Amino acid sequence: xxxxxxxxxxxxxxxxxxxxxxxxxxxxxxxxxxxxxxxxxxxxxxxxxxxxxxxxxxxxxxxxxxxxxxxxxxxxxxxxxxxxxxxxxxxxxxxxxxxxxxxxxxxxxxxxxxxxxxxxxxxxxxxxxxxxxxxxxxxxxxxxxxx
Amino acid sequence: xxxxxxxxxxxxxxxxxxxxxxxxxxxxxxxxxxxxxxxxxxxxxxxxxxxxxxxxxxxxxxxxxxxxxxxxxxxxxxxxxxxxxxxxxxxxxxxxxxxxxxxxxxxxxxxxxxxxxxxxxxxxxxxxxxxxxxxxxxxxxxxxxxx
Numbered sequence: 001x002x003x004x005x006x007x008x009x010x011x012x013x014x015x016x017x018x019x020x021x022x023x024x025x026x027x028x029x030x031x032x033x034x035x036x037x038x039x040x041x042x043x044x045x046x047x048x049x050x051x052x053x054x055x056x057x058x059x060x061x062x063x064x065x066x067x068x069x070x071x072x073x074x075x076x077x078x079x080x081x082x083x084x085x086x087x088x089x090x091x092x093x094x095x096x097x098x099x100x101x102x103x104x105x106x107x108x109x110x111x112x113x114x115x116x117x118x119x120x121x122x123x124x125x126x127x128x129x130x131x132x133x134x135x136x137x138x139x140x141x142x143x144x145x146x147x
Numbered sequence: 148x149x150x151x152x153x154x155x156x157x158x159x160x161x162x163x164x165x166x167x168x169x170x171x172x173x174x175x176x177x178x179x180x181x182x183x184x185x186x187x188x189x190x191x192x193x194x195x196x197x198x199x200x201x202x203x204x205x206x207x208x209x210x211x212x213x214x215x216x217x218x219x220x221x222x223x224x225x226x227x228x229x230x231x232x233x234x235x236x237x238x239x240x241x242x243x244x245x246x247x248x249x250x251x252x253x254x255x256x257x258x259x260x261x262x263x264x265x266x267x268x269x270x271x272x273x274x275x276x277x278x279x280x281x282x283x284x285x286x287x288x289x290x291x292x293x294x
Contacts (some may be wrong), residue, residue, distance in 0.1 A: 052210050053220045053242035054201075063199050067287055070196045087266060088238025095200035095235060119234060 005037045010080045011104055011131045014133065016084045018045040018138055024049055026041035028138045031061040031081045033074065046100070057081065058089035062096050074098040075123070082135040084111035084128065090119040100125040104135035152184045157227045158251055158278045162270065165205065165229045165285055172197055175285045178208040180226045187224070188212035204228065205236035209243050221245040222270070229282040231258035231275065237266040247272040251282035261291040 010032055017030025021044035033041040043061030047053060058081055066072045078100040085093065085103065090112035093101060101124055112119045117126055157179055164177025168191035180188040190208030194200060205228055212218045225247040232240065232250065237259035240248060248271055259266045264273055 048221065051217065052213050053219050054206055054210055054239050058202055063201055066199050070198065072194065072200050086238055086242075088235050088242065091233055091235025092201050093237055095233075 001057065003071050007080070007102060007127070007130050009142070010034055010039070010078070011082070011102065011135075013039060013042070014082050014104075015062050015131070015135060015138065016041050016078045020095070021045040022138065024063070027112075028142050029057045029081065029083045031057040031079060033065040033066075034078045035069070040068045042086055054088070056086065056089050059087050059092055062098075067112055072096070078102060080130075082096075082131075082138065083107050084113060086103065086110045087112050087115065090115075093124065094119060094121045097121045098124050101113070102127045102130055104128070104131045105139065153250060154227070154274070154277050157186070157225070158229070158249065158282070160186060160189075161227045161229050161251075162278070162282060162285065163239070164189050165282070168204070169285065169289050175289050176230045177202045178204040179225060180208050180212040181225045181227065182212075182221075187215045197271040201235070203233065203236050204248065205232050206239055209239055209245075215269055219243070225249060226276075229278075229285065230254050231260060233257045234259050234262065234266065236288045237262075240271065241266060241268045243286055244268045245271050246290070247274070249274045249277055251276070252286065253279075 004020040013032045014030040018028040022028035026045045029045045031043045032039045041061045041064035045057045046055045074096040081103045083105050084107040160179045161177040165175040171173035173192045176192045179186045179189045188208045188211035190204040192204045193202045220241040230251045230252050231254040
């Protein structure tokens, strides 16, 4: 049987979230959180809508996933996000002890990787580059349209 | 005229918030955010109450201050917090472009300063050590009582 629940499938779902953000004039970042092959939480950037710098896609989705699981730790979960998380979101992911983080496009300016993988929990696995060019294109289109 | 609105006054107000956290069985961290000598937001740690690792005192207060000011940037504000912020909260403070951060006790284990002041916004002023022993005592009492 063909397994449709590939990392690419989940990243495409995160891209759908990012597109919702773009449609509202927000920087297009989207997240899904997956537990045992099921999406248990979604989130997109709502910083402008809420006027709240903490309302990044990852923060929204971490809170939603913990609420769904009734457990503040996300040890069995994988977070798929279209852009490399910032330092704030990496810190939140660390506290959540998330099982795995998968991000698409790198963010050399605000991404957490300038401080290295140790910003995450020691048990968190890390993967990146899945659908990188598609997610980078999402950002590029957004900022080109803005100008 | 005697100015009662000293840094110690505001840090004591943050300590009152921390005590509320302790009374609910939360790690006692409290915050007040001050704009033009007025407290515009308060917050204490509600991680256990909400079952949400993102619900640190600083995050709660940043969101509340932005809502009060109807401005997501806190450039004219000072954040008083009883404990050195973690990496997540330092990242949030950076996004808020807060004018000044004052923390009491150091947190060598989870505090942001292991990565240095550059985790904050370049324009954010930093002070620490105000009522340090009192705020450290708050933490110590909490953890001693827990055992």
